[in-house]
Amino acid sequence: MPASKDIPIINKLGLHARAAAKLVHTAARFSSDIKLRKGTEEVDAKSILGILLLAAAKGTTVTITAVGSDEQEALDSIERLILGRFDEVE
Amino acid sequence: MSDQREAWEDDESFVETEVRTLESPELSDLSLRLVTGADGLDRMILKPRVQKPGLAFAGYYEYIKPGRVQIIGASEIGYLNSLPPRLREKRVRDVAGLDVSCFVATRGIEPITEFVRECENHSIPLFRTDSMSSTTITRITYFLEETMAPRVTIHGGLLDVYGIGLLLLGDSGVGKSECALDLVWRGHRLVSDDTVLIKRHPNEVLIGYSNDLISHHMELRGIGIISVKDLFGVSSTRDLKPIDLVVKLERWVEGTEYDRLGLAGETYELLGVTKPFVRLPVASGRNLALLVEIAARNHLMKLQGYNTAEDLVSRVNDEIQRRGNEGDTSVQLASESASMRDKHIINRSQHERQQAPRRRK
Numbered sequence: 001m002p003a004s005k006d007i008p009i010i011n012k013l014g015l016h017a018r019a020a021a022k023l024v025h026t027a028a029r030f031s032s033d034i035k036l037r038k039g040t041e042e043v044d045a046k047s048i049l050g051i052l053l054l055a056a057a058k059g060t061t062v063t064i065t066a067v068g069s070d071e072q073e074a075l076d077s078i079e080r081l082i083l084g085r086f087d088e089v090e
Numbered sequence: 091m092s093d094q095r096e097a098w099e100d101d102e103s104f105v106e107t108e109v110r111t112l113e114s115p116e117l118s119d120l121s122l123r124l125v126t127g128a129d130g131l132d133r134m135i136l137k138p139r140v141q142k143p144g145l146a147f148a149g150y151y152e153y154i155k156p157g158r159v160q161i162i163g164a165s166e167i168g169y170l171n172s173l174p175p176r177l178r179e180k181r182v183r184d185v186a187g188l189d190v191s192c193f194v195a196t197r198g199i200e201p202i203t204e205f206v207r208e209c210e211n212h213s214i215p216l217f218r219t220d221s222m223s224s225t226t227i228t229r230i231t232y233f234l235e236e237t238m239a240p241r242v243t244i245h246g247g248l249l250d251v252y253g254i255g256l257l258l259l260g261d262s263g264v265g266k267s268e269c270a271l272d273l274v275w276r277g278h279r280l281v282s283d284d285t286v287l288i289k290r291h292p293n294e295v296l297i298g299y300s301n302d303l304i305s306h307h308m309e310l311r312g313i314g315i316i317s318v319k320d321l322f323g324v325s326s327t328r329d330l331k332p333i334d335l336v337v338k339l340e341r342w343v344e345g346t347e348y349d350r351l352g353l354a355g356e357t358y359e360l361l362g363v364t365k366p367f368v369r370l371p372v373a374s375g376r377n378l379a380l381l382v383e384i385a386a387r388n389h390l391m392k393l394q395g396y397n398t399a400e401d402l403v404s405r406v407n408d409e410i411q412r413r414g415n416e417g418d419t420s421v422q423l424a425s426e427s428a429s430m431r432d433k434h435i436i437n438r439s440q441h442e443r444q445q446a447p448r449r450r451k
Binding site: 013014015016017018020021024025029048052053055056057058059060 | 345347350351353402403406407409410411413414
């Protein structure tokens, strides 16, 4: 049973480049297969170009799905990062 | 003169050189002839910048710095000749006592007797040349800047990749030589594989030189020492190349964050000069030469004012903002598949490249 969760993008700039880079770095720490879905588009959370392609603005909701031995930790970490506004000063 | 140049001249790291260096064949076009002061040929030149002691002969000694080459032109000699003999003698004696490196009299002017005598007494070399002051100053300054340039020898390779001077660093055994060899195989030119002498020139220029003794040789584990010039021909090597980009091959460390966007803009400092820096993590299966070649190509694009990463990122950010403004967060370009979108991006970037003015970072 894969771990999955809907997470709203709440930071002002949305999933912009540096936020995307942080997301990729976080995802890359886990061995699980992690996907990010927005509407009909689903991308690999470990691919920077994939995440940029989503161009997710503030207010968008993305669905994170993780499959693998550390799926729950992966999901929690990414959720913390997104809800923590990517540690950015706004 | 720019601040950079000032800073360069104030730098204390110039390699001091003896006055006899001026007798180098490289300055043969000036045909410097030693008039007197052979005993003083081992005096040191401390800075490459020469001086004209005109005002000093008028009694203003403040700016005469020790350890400089002093150029005596027609104006200096003319002025001295206009002075009453005793004053002339005093001024010449005072200036000769200021610990200058040597004098060079230009335009073939016959130096006045007091001058020759004082140089002899203080063992200060006095040269004559038929060249004009301006030519002499330019030639000697250029020669000294090169001869005395701050320098360092580093362990690494230097290659000319598409005209980009690429300094290849990395710990021993990380695969620098194989990478350099692969680059030569791809038609790029090797300056040095193992040891590079780097000299700092004015205006932030770093020039890397191969070592004369081991030039263009390479050690390959399991094969031994090879000569790249003999194996690949004369066009595979060059003797020197200004450094534009520093690439470091690093063992891939699990958990280390490497630049994913290409926006990190890291720099590498050498002799007080910073150059763009790229860290390439090495892992089995990575084609290092290809990656280094791509780094060079990407650098070329940046030099031409086009930064791929910045361009793409700003396009994505604009799109995010647009969608945010519309407030319609469910906007989906459903019909547009990812690959179509990619195509769109490529077309746009080509379009923008033609449209956009040259951007420099």
